[in-house]
Amino acid sequence: MISDKVLKKISGPSWIRAMFEQGEVLKKKYGADKVYDFSLGNPDLEPPEETLTSLRNLVNSQEPNLHKYMNNAGYPEVREKIARHIAKDTGISLTQKHIIMTCGAAGGLNVVLKTVINPGDEVIVLAPYFGEYSNYIDNFDGKMVVSQCNMETFQPDLENLESKISSDTKAILLNSPNNPTGAIYGESILRDMAELISKKEREFGSNILVISDEPYTQLVYDGETVPSVLKIFPNSVIVNSFSKSLNLPGDRIGYIAVNSSVPDIELFFSGLSLSNRILGFVNAPALFQRVIADSLEAKINTEIYLERRDFLYHNLTRLGFSCVKPKGAFYLFPKVHMEDDVEFVQRALAYNLLLVPGSSFGGPGHVRISYSVSTESIKNSIPAFEALAAEFNK
């Protein structure tokens, strides 16, 4: 009964799922507090108080029509508020006509990809990349093309990117701050990338859409800023969500913002709206559209993530792991002591440490460690990391 495509994916390796299952077994055997589960990007922190208050007020209000369908793009007044918020942050003028509310960034990415991909079209991703991209691109029979970043800095390698752009390139998918590396792509490299893309568009007579997947833009450290993609790439969209910025991953709320200089923008916008509908999302969750409209200025406590990053970075480097210090998101992506990162992850299991192999993000020889887990668990995990490192430092 199951389609060949889905059957193949179910049978193939899913490290996140495998780690989740292993974690459950270990937690039953040793107790949850003895298992150090760094495998998921599922924030352990609660949403900000004003977000929760807005939700309570809405639920308790007598307001009619709170739960109805609306325009597939979402409530116009919510979209207008988001457009103004982006305009205030970036100086770019947008209106509700440029915003589509989505079911998280995952929903938004699928909507954009459905709208632009013809079977066989190529979408370039920069490795290391969020592993789900391959599934999203494949949903529409697109072809994922991987351009490797500089693995010493995790910044884009423009020479490599140039070699990957072809007449079939439909889009380039960026993610900064990055999952899994925590890197923030620098403004000057992005400006050079924009020039490269225009050169290639002229060469091939094509239009290449830059899709910027930005769920981590609020999680940045060390006074860093995230360059505004809409300012740098004329043919671009940003896909954002409140899963990590307001700790609402289960509530599935996000948006797409379309650059006003995208060609045929009205047609493109209609296409996005239609895709939101026919992918079966129909519209983003009604209640949460209203909640986030009240929460655009709300902030989570990023100090906690910063402390965790510093603590883990200090201890891992002390133990001989080589690691680029992440500037954003809540992941570390250290090099491991052996080439085979899958085997390394299996060895870590012996110490109740759940990590994800870098190869599932196009970054072999590394592991991803998520610090969206309790500070206590992070502190308690250090003896396990010490024991694991000792195996290799003999």
Ligand SMILES: Cc1ncc(COP(=O)(O)O)c(C=O)c1O
């Ligand atoms: C880079 C990246 N993009 C998209 C998503 C999907 O996020 P959402 O919960 O907003 O769908 C995630 C989730 O971890 C992510 O890390």
